[in-house]
Amino acid sequence: MKIQRIGLLASVALVGSLALTACGSDNNSGSGDSASSSSSSGSTACPEGGGTLNAEGSSAQKNAIEEAIASFQDACEGTTVNYNPTGSGAGIKQFIAGQVDFAGSDSALKTTEKDGKVEVDEAAAYCGSPAWNLPMVTGPIAVAYNVKGVDKLVLTPEVAANIFNGKVTTWNDKSIAALNAGVTLPSEPIKVFFRSDESGTTENFTKYLKAAAPAAWTAEPGKAWTGKGEGKQKTDGVAGAVKSTEGGITYAEWSYAKDNKLGIAQIDNGSGPVELTAESVGKAVTAAKSDGQGNDLRLKLDYATKEAGAYPILLVTYEIVCSKAKDAKKAALTKAFLTHFASAETQKSLEDIGYAPLPTEVQTKVEAAIAALS
Incomplete structure (x- = not known):
């Protein structure tokens, strides 16, 4: 094979x-x-x-x-x-x-x-x-995007939640710009893609949003998506949709984001921006408990961890x-x-x-x- x-x-x-x-x-x-x-x-x-x-x-x-x-x-x-x-x-x-x-x-x-x-x-x-x-x-969950000319993107839990719940709708929104000084952000619309099938990835991603940004993401976590955007079947579907859509963004397993050559946002949970790497995932997993x-x-994962250098969005x-x-x-x-x-x-x-x-x-x-x- x-x-x-x-x-x-x-x-x-x-x-x-x-x-x-x-x-x-x-x-x-x-x-x-x-x-x-x-x-x-x-x-x-x-x-x-x-x-x-x-x-x-x-x-x-x-x-x-x-x-x-x-x-x-x-x-x-x-x-x-x-x-x-x-x-x-x-x-x-x-x-x-x-x-x-x-x-x-x-x-x-x-x-x-x-x-x-x-x-x-x-x-x-x-x-x-x-x-x-x-x-x-x-495996970690990447916040994967396709924005021309934007090779580095930093998001906080609150800003990510507001993107996925439809409150932040353009890439040059002031809340995104404030996190990305020196980056030229286009005025084009943000196009959110989500899993239309019941998905454990959706559940883990919404657990992260609920734990790390409870004021912005008020819906209860679950396998069925409760935010905004356009639904696509399975991980292949959302990753492929972002790859073919300028301004697209989704949540997907790291392997799929890399396979489709998508941009991957750095996440700032409160201790500075963290790039998705093996080491940063390891730091977050150490907070898991039986x-x-x-x-x-x-296992119980700590999605709201503020440990420096820990990438918090992951699943088992x-x-x-x-x-x-x-x-x-x-x-x-x-x-x-x-x-x-x-x-x-x-x-x-x-x-x-x-x-x-x-x-x-x-x-x-x-x-x-x-x-x-x-």
């Missing part, structure tokens, strides 16, 4: 604040079987008899999971893993409906009620056991799985693939395509959780 290589994204280091608990009552023994043998050796334990997995969800992790699928299928003859990047919301719905073996989502299953339903309860009802959120891919129990490894993509599968053969195949995906070797390979490999502390917990799947 040919996957376009983009700039190298170095591994992100987490400090003790991200150390995840491994205690709990739901099958937390961490004991593995033959399908989850040591990944540190670089080998892949293949499930006996092969088989097919179907998964759906996050488009943010599309390139990353395709990389993992390609190497897994190369190593394990007779296995097929199909992944449909329809968006996090669609992936969760399909998982709850029993249409896929696991889902990819840029936000963990909801624990609060919406429209009379609670995602964690729905998932558990389908599984017949708790569903676990396993962090697998880490927000789950046992092998449910959900989870693979959502039943802790106890209904089909033993599917369980073995899922376990084998996720073990391969979480391995140090596979995670390291993601650097070349614009993702951050799981830090060792998190990887160890993810591998233990996968080993506990049954």
